[in-house]
Amino acid sequence: MLRQNNYFANIEDMRKRDYLGQLELMVLFAVIRINTNAYGVMISQEISKQSGRNASIASVYAALERLEKKTLISSLRGEPTAERGGKARTYFKATAAGLKEARDAYGTLTRLSGGMPGFKGQIA
Amino acid sequence: MMRARPPRMATWLLQHLAAGWHRESLEGDLIEEYARGRGRFWFWRQTLMAIAFAQLRPFRARTSIAGRTSIAGRTWIAARAWTLFFRVLTELAVVLGAVSIVDRSRDARIWQDMLNPAFVTTMAILVAVAFVGLWLPVTLFNSKRSRGPLNHLTLFFAMAALGAGTLSWASATRRQCTADACHCQNAARQITAPQIPATQPIPSRTR
Numbered sequence: 001m002l003r004q005n006n007y008f009a010n011i012e013d014m015r016k017r018d019y020l021g022q023l024e025l026m027v028l029f030a031v032i033r034i035n036t037n038a039y040g041v042m043i044s045q046e047i048s049k050q051s052g053r054n055a056s057i058a059s060v061y062a063a064l065e066r067l068e069k070k071t072l073i074s075s076l077r078g079e080p081t082a083e084r085g086g087k088a089r090t091y092f093k094a095t096a097a098g099l100k101e102a103r104d105a106y107g108t109l110t111r112l113s114g115g116m117p118g119f120k121g122q123i124a
Numbered sequence: 125m126m127r128a129r130p131p132r133m134a135t136w137l138l139q140h141l142a143a144g145w146h147r148e149s150l151e152g153d154l155i156e157e158y159a160r161g162r163g164r165f166w167f168w169r170q171t172l173m174a175i176a177f178a179q180l181r182p183f184r185a186r187t188s189i190a191g192r193t194s195i196a197g198r199t200w201i202a203a204r205a206w207t208l209f210f211r212v213l214t215e216l217a218v219v220l221g222a223v224s225i226v227d228r229s230r231d232a233r234i235w236q237d238m239l240n241p242a243f244v245t246t247m248a249i250l251v252a253v254a255f256v257g258l259w260l261p262v263t264l265f266n267s268k269r270s271r272g273p274l275n276h277l278t279l280f281f282a283m284a285a286l287g288a289g290t291l292s293w294a295s296a297t298r299r300q301c302t303a304d305a306c307h308c309q310n311a312a313r314q315i316t317a318p319q320i321p322a323t324q325p326i327p328s329r330t331r
Contacts, residue, residue, distance in 0.1 A: 040153040057157070058142075058174035061150045075146070083159055085129075087152025 020067075020105065026051065027063040028102050031073055032094045039078075039089045040064070064092060072098035130158045134171040142171070142178040150174055207261040214257030221250040222282040226289030 020028065030046040031038045040057050043064070047055040067073045078089040094102065113119040129135075138151055154174075158167050224246055225238075232238045 040149060041157055056173045057150060057153050057170055058177050061146055061174070062177040065146065077149075080152075083156055084152035085155040087148050087155065089152060090146050090149035 020072075020101065021063075023055070023059060024063045024067055025102075025105055026055070027060055028067055028072060028094065028098055028105075031064075031067075031092050032099065032102055036091075036093075038092045043092070067098070068092075070097075071095060072101050130155055130167050131164055134168050138171045138174060142174040147178075203264075206264070210257045210261045214254045217250045217254035217257065219281055219285075221247060221254070222285050224250070226285050229289055230292060 026047050027043060030043045030050070033050075034042055034046055040060055044055045044057050044060045047053070047060070064073065064075075068075060072095060073092050074095050076091045076093070078091055080086050080088040135151070135155075138147075138154070142150070154167060154170050224243070228238045228243050229235075
């Protein structure tokens with residue numbers, strides 16, 4: 001029988017997120033775009049370059065964490081270097097599920113924005 | 125050319141308060157960017173954001189769109205909000221207690237002076253509030269107390285306040301010893317003795 005004290009502890013395992021947030025999508029697209037050797041700084045720079053908005057490295061890592069938990073990306077640890085204070089880089093790569101998710105999101109956004117005034121030929 | 129080391133305090137905070145997933149890679153990225161010419165302000169900003177993300181990670185997962193719209197998600201958020209409220213209440217009681225002790229000790233020359241009814245009552249109320257704040261979340265929500273950054277900040281503040289209070293107390297006591305009448309000697313008697321200025325004439329008792 002469920003005790004009153006356990007109500008809130010059990011709730012933690014009851015739900016999972018279904019949709020990707022905007023930052024998660026941008027990070028996923030950036031990882032796919034860079035293709036090889038994508039790591040935190042590079043992903044952040046790619047997002048800033050393409051969107052014109054600054055994406056902090058911390059927020060990029062937070063999004064990467066969520067994407068990896070959803071098995072949309074995978075990570076590989078590199079070698080530690082002196083330039084980085086002896087810390088290793090972590091490289092990210094989109095998985096097959098990640099590529100599918102990105103394609104689906106792209107298709108959905110294209111379809112939703114199709115026919116909207118001012119959106120011809122581009123996604124918002 | 126490699127720049128000097130990034131701010132030590134920021135690095136320490138990053139290591140201790142932003143622990144978790146790929147923390148080492150994040151730290152390496154920040155050090156690498158700093159070495160390439162980013163400023164100290166940038167490093168500090170990134171560090172504070174990393175700490176904020178790390179601390180809010182468990183909460184964020186429950187406050188997503190799906191979490192907010194479900195009954196379970198709403199209940200979880202309410203439980204977390206009340207837990208946070210009780211914890212802040214406890215921290216506040218501890219900080220106020222530390223400040224009260226410091227404030228009272230600055231006016232008292234011996235420790236017995238501190239034990240007046242108002243001060244004792246205040247301390248009793250603060251202890252009761254702190255106890256309730258600690259006990260209620262555990263009883264209601266089965267929430268165990270974690271070593272969050274709030275605890276560290278409170279401890280730091282309490283230590284700083286107590287340290288500053290002790291130093292200013294000692295300083296005030298030293299200053300009094302250089303005056304005409306040294307208050308350090310037999311402090312209890314000095315407090316009760318009437319303070320008559322040396323230049324003031326003694327009133328006549330003839331009338």
